[in-house]
Amino acid sequence: MMKELLQKLYDVSGPTGGEDAMRKRLTDHLGPSVDEWSVDSLGNLYAVVRPKETSHGVILLTAPMDEPALVVIDDRERPYLRVETLGRLAASAWIGRTVQCSRTGARGIIGVESEIKSSDVTAHHLFIDLITDRDQPELGYFFTAVTPLTWHDERYVSGPALTSRVPCAILCDILLQGATSYTIVGVFAAQSELGARGARVAGHSVKADLALTIQTTEALDTPKAERGTVKLGGGPAIKEADRDMVVAPRVRAALTHTAKAASIAFQLEINLTSRSDAGVLFLSRDGMPAGGVSVPVRYPNAQSPLMDWNDVIATRDLFLSLLHQPEFLQNF
Amino acid sequence: MLLKELTEAFGPSGFEGEVRDLIRREATPFAERITTDTLGSLIVEKNLQQNGPKVLLAAHMDEVSFMIVGIEENGLLRFRPIGGVDPRILVSKVLLVGSKRISGVIGAKAIHLQKPEERKKPLGLSQLFIDIGASTKAEAESHVAIGDTAVFATRYEEYGDRRAKAKSFDDRVGCAILLEALKEDIKLPLVAAFTVQEEIGLRGAGPVAFRTKPDFAIVLEGTVCFDVVDAPAHGESTILGAGPALTLVDSRTVAHRPFRAYVKQVAEENGIPVQMRRVKGGSNDNGIIHLTEGGIVATSISVPVRYIHAPVQSVHLDDVQNAYRLLISVLRGLEKGGFPG
Ligand SMILES: [Zn+2]
Numbered sequence: 202m203m204k205e206l207l208q209k210l211y212d213v214s215g216p217t218g219g220e221d222a223m224r225k226r227l228t229d230h231l232g233p234s235v236d237e238w239s240v241d242s243l244g245n246l247y248a249v250v251r252p253k254e255t256s257h258g259v260i261l262l263t264a265p266m267d268e269p270a271l272v273v274i275d276d277r278e279r280p281y282l283r284v285e286t287l288g289r290l291a292a293s294a295w296i297g298r299t300v301q302c303s304r305t306g307a308r309g310i311i312g313v314e315s316e317i318k319s320s321d322v323t324a325h326h327l328f329i330d331l332i333t334d335r336d337q338p339e340l341g342y343f344f345t346a347v348t349p350l351t352w353h354d355e356r357y358v359s360g361p362a363l364t365s366r367v368p369c370a371i372l373c374d375i376l377l378q379g380a381t382s383y384t385i386v387g388v389f390a391a392q393s394e395l396g397a398r399g400a401r402v403a404g405h406s407v408k409a410d411l412a413l414t415i416q417t418t419e420a421l422d423t424p425k426a427e428r429g430t431v432k433l434g435g436g437p438a439i440k441e442a443d444r445d446m447v448v449a450p451r452v453r454a455a456l457t458h459t460a461k462a463a464s465i466a467f468q469l470e471i472n473l474t475s476r477s478d479a480g481v482l483f484l485s486r487d488g489m490p491a492g493g494v495s496v497p498v499r500y501p502n503a504q505s506p507l508m509d510w511n512d513v514i515a516t517r518d519l520f521l522s523l524l525h526q527p528e529f530l531q532n533f
Numbered sequence: 534m535l536l537k538e539l540t541e542a543f544g545p546s547g548f549e550g551e552v553r554d555l556i557r558r559e560a561t562p563f564a565e566r567i568t569t570d571t572l573g574s575l576i577v578e579k580n581l582q583q584n585g586p587k588v589l590l591a592a593h594m595d596e597v598s599f600m601i602v603g604i605e606e607n608g609l610l611r612f613r614p615i616g617g618v619d620p621r622i623l624v625s626k627v628l629l630v631g632s633k634r635i636s637g638v639i640g641a642k643a644i645h646l647q648k649p650e651e652r653k654k655p656l657g658l659s660q661l662f663i664d665i666g667a668s669t670k671a672e673a674e675s676h677v678a679i680g681d682t683a684v685f686a687t688r689y690e691e692y693g694d695r696r697a698k699a700k701s702f703d704d705r706v707g708c709a710i711l712l713e714a715l716k717e718d719i720k721l722p723l724v725a726a727f728t729v730q731e732e733i734g735l736r737g738a739g740p741v742a743f744r745t746k747p748d749f750a751i752v753l754e755g756t757v758c759f760d761v762v763d764a765p766a767h768g769e770s771t772i773l774g775a776g777p778a779l780t781l782v783d784s785r786t787v788a789h790r791p792f793r794a795y796v797k798q799v800a801e802e803n804g805i806p807v808q809m810r811r812v813k814g815g816s817n818d819n820g821i822i823h824l825t826e827g828g829i830v831a832t833s834i835s836v837p838v839r840y841i842h843a844p845v846q847s848v849h850l851d852d853v854q855n856a857y858r859l860l861i862s863v864l865r866g867l868e869k870g871g872f873p874g
Pocket of ligand 1: 593703704731754755817
C-alpha cells in the first residue's frame with residue numbers, strides 16, 4: 202500500500218519553488234479523507250483532518266514535498282538552456298543527468314562546458330541540452346532529475362527524490378488513517394530545499410499545540426563517515442538536536458515513550474550540521490513546541506539516496522501510535 | 534524625478550537619517566500618514582480608507598558604505614565596509630567622511646614599495662586606509678571619531694545617450710520612483726516604504742511588512758547589470774537600456790510565478806520593454822517580505838545598474854522611466870481587480 206503510494210508520488214516532479222504537480226497529486230490521492238484544504242503564497246499545501254469529537258489539541262505535521270531543481274535563466278543558445286541550481290545538490294552533481302521540465306515534460310541531458318575542471322564547476326558552466334528545438338520552455342521553468350525508483354531485495358529503496366517523497370508518503374498515510382482525538386494539520390511544505398522557507402510561513406499560519414516534522418537524516422554508518430548517531434535500519438530517528446534546534450525534553454519523551462510502549466525500535470537523531478524544518482517551526486509566533494522524527498538515509502546529497510523500508514514503516518507506525526493516544530498533549 | 538538629490542544624500546546602512554529627512558519632506562504633501570518605525574524605515578501611507586487590495590511598495594534607503602574603526606598615530610583612518618564592496622575597487626577613491634562630510638582619499642602602499650608577491654595580489658582591506666589630510670591622531674580626532682561612517686563622494690551627472698552616473702542608484706533609483714508614484718492618483722490603499730539596512734541582510738523590510746500587512750508587495754530595486762566586457766551572455770544578468778528586469782529567482786526568493794506573469798502581461802499590454810534577470814545571485818527586500826507572517830504575494834521591478842556597489846554606478850534613464858511606467862500600469866491594473874491574487 203505505502204509502496205504504491207510512494208511510487209505514485211515519485212512519478213511526479215516537485216521542483217523546489219514549483220511544487221504544483223506534487224500538490225495536485227497529493228490532493229487527488231487524499232481526496233475526501235481530508236476535511237479542509239488550502240494553499241498559501243509560498244506553495245505550501247495544508248490538509249486538515251478534524252477529530253472525531255471535541256479536539257484535544259492541534260498537531261501540525263510537516264513533510265517536505267520539494268526536490269533539488271534547475272531553473273532556466275537564459276535560452277539564447279538554443280537548444281542549450283542556461284540554468285541556475287536550486288537546492289542542496291552541488292552543480293557538479295547534475296552533470297550527465299537526464300532531466301525533465303516540470304511543466305512541459307520536455308527532457309534533456311545536463312552538459313558542462315568542456316574547459317572546466319570538475320571541482321570548479323558552478324551552475325554557470327552547466328547547460329541543459331534539450332536536443333531538439335521543440336517545446337522550448339520559458340525562462341523560469343524548472344527541471345528535475347529523471348531517475349527511476351530502484352528497489353533492492355524489496356527491502357531497500359533508492360532514488361534522488363526520496364528525501365521528500367518518503368516523508369510525503371508517510372504523512373499521506375497518516376492522514377488516510379482517519380480521525381483521531383486531535384485536529385491534525387498536515388503541511389506538505391514547499392521550498393524546504395531552500396532553507397525551510399515554506400515551514401517558516403506554515404509555522405505562522407497554523408497555531409498548533411505541537412509541531413512535528415517528518416523528514417530524513419543522514420545515516421552515518423558508512424566507511425570513514427563523520428561520527429553520528431544514526432544507522433540505516435536502526436529505526437525512526439527521534440530528533441534530539443540538529444543545527445537549528447535542541448528539542449525540548451518533554452517533546453522528545455512523548456515520542457520515545459510512545460516508541461517503547463509500541464515496541465518500535467528507535468534511535469536518537471543528534472546531528473549538529475544538518476538542517477530541518479523543525480528549527481523554524483519552534484521559533485514561529487511566540488514559540489511553538491516542536492520536534493521531529495527522521496527516516497535514516499544514506500547518500501542524501503548524491504544521485505542515489507538509499508533507505509531501509511523497515512525504517513519507513515516504523516516511522517509511520519510511531520506517528521500513528523502517538524496520535525492514537527488521546528491524552529498525551531495534556532501532560533505537556 | 535529626484536535622482537540627483539537622492540543619490541547624493543548620505544545613507545550608510547543604519548544611518549539613513551539624511552535620506553529619510555529628504556524623502557519625508559518630499560512625500561509629506563501626498564501622504565495621509567507618515568511613520569518612522571523602530572528600525573528607522575519611513576512608512577508613507579495613502580488612501581487608508583480606500584477599498585481594494587493594500588499594496589506595499591518598497592525601496593531601500595541605505596547604500597554600501599564604510600565605518601571608521603581605527604585612527605593611526607599618523608592621522609590615517611582604518612575602516613571596514615558596511616555592505617558588500619569588492620576591496621579591489623577601493624584604492625584612490627574619494628569618500629565623504631563623518632557628520633561633517635569631510636573629504637577623504639582611500640590610499641595604499643605605493644606600487645614601488647610593494648614586494649613582488651604583494652603586487653600580484655589585489656589589495657585587501659587591511660592594506661588600505663583613508664587619508665583625510667590630517668598629520669596626527671589628535672588632528673584626525675578633531676574631525677572624525679571611531680564609529681563614524683563614510684560614503685563615496687560621487688556626484689550625480691547625466692552623460693552619453695540618456696545615461697546617468699551616481700554613487701547610490703542601488704537603491705535611490707527605487708526611492709525616486711516611489712516618491713514619484715506617490716503623486717499619482719491611484720485608487721488603492723498604498724504603503725510606500727523606504728526601508729533601512731537592506732545591504733546588510735534585508736533587516737528593515739520584515740518589520741515593515743509585519744506592521745503594514747499588505748495584500749501585495751512590489752519591491753523597486755537597482756539590480757546587477759554586467760553587459761560589458763568578458764561576460765558570457767548568461768552571466769550578464771541584465772542589459773542596460775533593455776527595460777526594467779523581473780526576477781525569476783534570486784538567492785533569497787523564488788518569484789511568485791502568477792504575480793510575475795501578471796506584471797509581464799501588463800508590460801506587454803502597455804508596450805513597456807521588460808527583461809528577465811538572468812542570475813540567481815543577489816537579493817532584495819522581497820527575500821524577507823514574501824516570508825512575512827503567513828506569506829505575502831510579492832514581486833520586484835528592478836532597474837539595471839552597471840558597476841553596482843562601486844563608487845560610480847550607471848543607469849539608463851529610459852530604464853528608470855520604464856520601471857516607473859510599469860509600476861504605475863501595474864497599480865492601475867490592480868485598481869481594476871486585474872490580479873485577484
Ligand atoms: Zn539594493
